[in-house]
Amino acid sequence: MTARAEAISLRGVHKHFGQVRAVRGVDAAISPGEIAALLGPNGAGKTTTIDMILGLSQPTAGSVSVYQMAPRQAVSCGLVSAVMQNGGLLRDLTVAETLRYAASLFTRSAPVPEVLERAGITAIAGRLVGKCSGVEQQRLRFAMALLPDPELLILDEPTTGMDVEGRRGFWTAIRQDAGRGRTVLFATHYLEEADAYADRIILMRHGEIVADGTASQIKALAAGRTVRATLDEPDEGALRAIPGADRVEVRGDTVLIHASDSDAVARHLLTETAARDLEITPRGIEEAFLALTADRAGTEGRE
Amino acid sequence: MSAPPAAPGRAARRPPPLGGFSVTVLGLEVRRVLRNRRTVLMTMVLPVFFYWLFGVTQRYDNTSVGHGNVSAFVMVSMALYGGVLATTSGGAMVSIERALGWSRQLRVTPLAPAAYIVIKMLTALVLGAASVAAVYLVGLLTGKAHMAVSTWVATGVIVWLGSLVFAAFGLFMGYLLPTENVMQVLGFVLVLLAFAAGLFIPLSQYSAGLRTFAKFTPLYGLNQLVHAPLLGGGVDVAWLANAAAWLAVFAAGAMWRFRVDTRRV
Numbered sequence: 001m002t003a004r005a006e007a008i009s010l011r012g013v014h015k016h017f018g019q020v021r022a023v024r025g026v027d028a029a030i031s032p033g034e035i036a037a038l039l040g041p042n043g044a045g046k047t048t049t050i051d052m053i054l055g056l057s058q059p060t061a062g063s064v065s066v067y068q069m070a071p072r073q074a075v076s077c078g079l080v081s082a083v084m085q086n087g088g089l090l091r092d093l094t095v096a097e098t099l100r101y102a103a104s105l106f107t108r109s110a111p112v113p114e115v116l117e118r119a120g121i122t123a124i125a126g127r128l129v130g131k132c133s134g135v136e137q138q139r140l141r142f143a144m145a146l147l148p149d150p151e152l153l154i155l156d157e158p159t160t161g162m163d164v165e166g167r168r169g170f171w172t173a174i175r176q177d178a179g180r181g182r183t184v185l186f187a188t189h190y191l192e193e194a195d196a197y198a199d200r201i202i203l204m205r206h207g208e209i210v211a212d213g214t215a216s217q218i219k220a221l222a223a224g225r226t227v228r229a230t231l232d233e234p235d236e237g238a239l240r241a242i243p244g245a246d247r248v249e250v251r252g253d254t255v256l257i258h259a260s261d262s263d264a265v266a267r268h269l270l271t272e273t274a275a276r277d278l279e280i281t282p283r284g285i286e287e288a289f290l291a292l293t294a295d296r297a298g299t300e301g302r303e
Numbered sequence: 304m305s306a307p308p309a310a311p312g313r314a315a316r317r318p319p320p321l322g323g324f325s326v327t328v329l330g331l332e333v334r335r336v337l338r339n340r341r342t343v344l345m346t347m348v349l350p351v352f353f354y355w356l357f358g359v360t361q362r363y364d365n366t367s368v369g370h371g372n373v374s375a376f377v378m379v380s381m382a383l384y385g386g387v388l389a390t391t392s393g394g395a396m397v398s399i400e401r402a403l404g405w406s407r408q409l410r411v412t413p414l415a416p417a418a419y420i421v422i423k424m425l426t427a428l429v430l431g432a433a434s435v436a437a438v439y440l441v442g443l444l445t446g447k448a449h450m451a452v453s454t455w456v457a458t459g460v461i462v463w464l465g466s467l468v469f470a471a472f473g474l475f476m477g478y479l480l481p482t483e484n485v486m487q488v489l490g491f492v493l494v495l496l497a498f499a500a501g502l503f504i505p506l507s508q509y510s511a512g513l514r515t516f517a518k519f520t521p522l523y524g525l526n527q528l529v530h531a532p533l534l535g536g537g538v539d540v541a542w543l544a545n546a547a548a549w550l551a552v553f554a555a556g557a558m559w560r561f562r563v564d565t566r567r568v
Binding site: 055073087090092093101 | 315316320331334338400403407408414
């Protein structure tokens with residue numbers, strides 16, 4: 001493309017661990033300002049992909065660049081920071097000391113009090129990390145990731161183990177922060193999270209990207225929509241012949257047409273038949289997710 | 304969503320000087336170590352207690368050894384024991400930090416792996432200095448240890464710098480043993496090494512075979528070197544060779560594990 005550099009660029013990325021092919025040919029680009037979710041079941045290769053974007057591991061084949069730099073260099077410059085799934089904390093430092101420690105590592109860092117405020121942990125600044133709850137520790141990791149004021153923030157399953165309230169509060173903090181124009185990539189296996197917080201969903205399965213688009217595109221892609229109408233004496237064969245119709249169910253005078261192109265089906269029903277009481281409903285993202293990540297072939301790849 | 308990031312311009316971003324090493328981090332590391340009761344107990348209280356037991360309460364102050372008395376000799380021994388315990392636990396902190404996942408957390412900051420190692424080594428040296436100082440202070444306050452002022456200084460500095468060998472040992476073991484309780488294992492290993500090198504019981508009490516064996520153990524060279532200013536009998540090249548060889552072994556081992564570790568994490 002032109003002058004505007006991609007925030008993340010993955011080209012033909014493979015990662016093998018011995019016989020295990022964890023990532024198998026991933027191509028993707030994330031543009032600055034996007035909020036993207038890496039969605040997939042456990043073992044889809046999400047963490048492996050994120051590790052390569054952060055420079056924690058090297059791809060077996062292919063290339064990874066972050067703002068046109070090697071990942072490690074982007075991390076060194078404070079362009080990228082991350083809230084990692086299994087990143088530990090020192091129990092014998094206080095919350096504020098942990099942040100002062102991390103802040104001192106960056107060439108430029110936001111003031112510690114400001115970061116405490118943005119992560120909502122000002123009240124526990126003096127508490128030993130070992131005495132903090134799981135949610136508080138996760139907020140501390142988030143605060144650490146905010147220190148360099150990164151252009152790209154990566155979160156790997158950030159709300160694992162949190163209750164509903166903790167999860168919502170955590171995402172509110174992230175959402176507020178992302179309003180500043182930061183690029184965000186997060187991995188999750190919670191469908192609602194991807195649906196609710198991402199502009200774009202990249203669906204992974206067995207080390208490959210199986211779908212990439214907005215939440216509604218993903219839903220449509222997997223299962224299309226269902227068109228429901230009332231029709232006297234429906235002719236099943238004729239209905240099946242409508243362009244865009246995938247599957248037809250007839251229940252008395254109610255017809256259900258599952259369609260990849262629901263618009264075409266609806267137009268046909270309303271103009272060419274006596275159908276009435278038309279209803280178009282998307283399938284839930286849950287169904288889309290299951291349809292796309294279902295185990296079709298052999299099982300390869302592990303996280 | 305296409306608003307430009309509020310973050311500082313990309314061009315203005317640079318990696319930190321010295322790989323992220325700073326006095327701030329060193330200060331926090333030292334504070335952490337001193338906050339850990341078990342570490343303080345093991346590296347400061349224990350050697351002082353041993354000195355009290357073996358060097359102060361016994362009637363050693365009348366017995367002279369070289370340019371001082373037996374109490375001073377025992378004090379130097381216990382300072383060495385404390386020093387190596389302190390530097391070993393300083394180095395072994397990497398094990399705990401890897402077990403906790405903190406090392407992984409640091410890998411997504413600009414901190415260079417080499418700078419991390421330097422911080423660990425310096426923290427170990429500060430802890431070693433505190434341990435040696437604690438034993439010497441008690442030696443001074445109880446008034447039992449007698450030697451020339453220059454000998455106090457010379458032995459103290461040699462103990463401190465010599466204990467760096469064991470910072471490398473702690474680091475190597477820290478990478479080798481991925482457990483949070485690494486110091487319980489290493490504390491025991493150090494006791495064995497101290498006995499093997501004649502630090503608790505003079506080598507003259509050992510059989511000829513054991514004495515020969517002792518000369519190849521890691522604490523032997525250091526134990527001889529730290530007492531040299533007190534005994535005044537000169538320095539044997541074999542002592543230096545022993546210390547240097549073990550330093551090389553531990554440092555090479557630590558480098559090897561460190562390389563494997565940074566590739567993987």
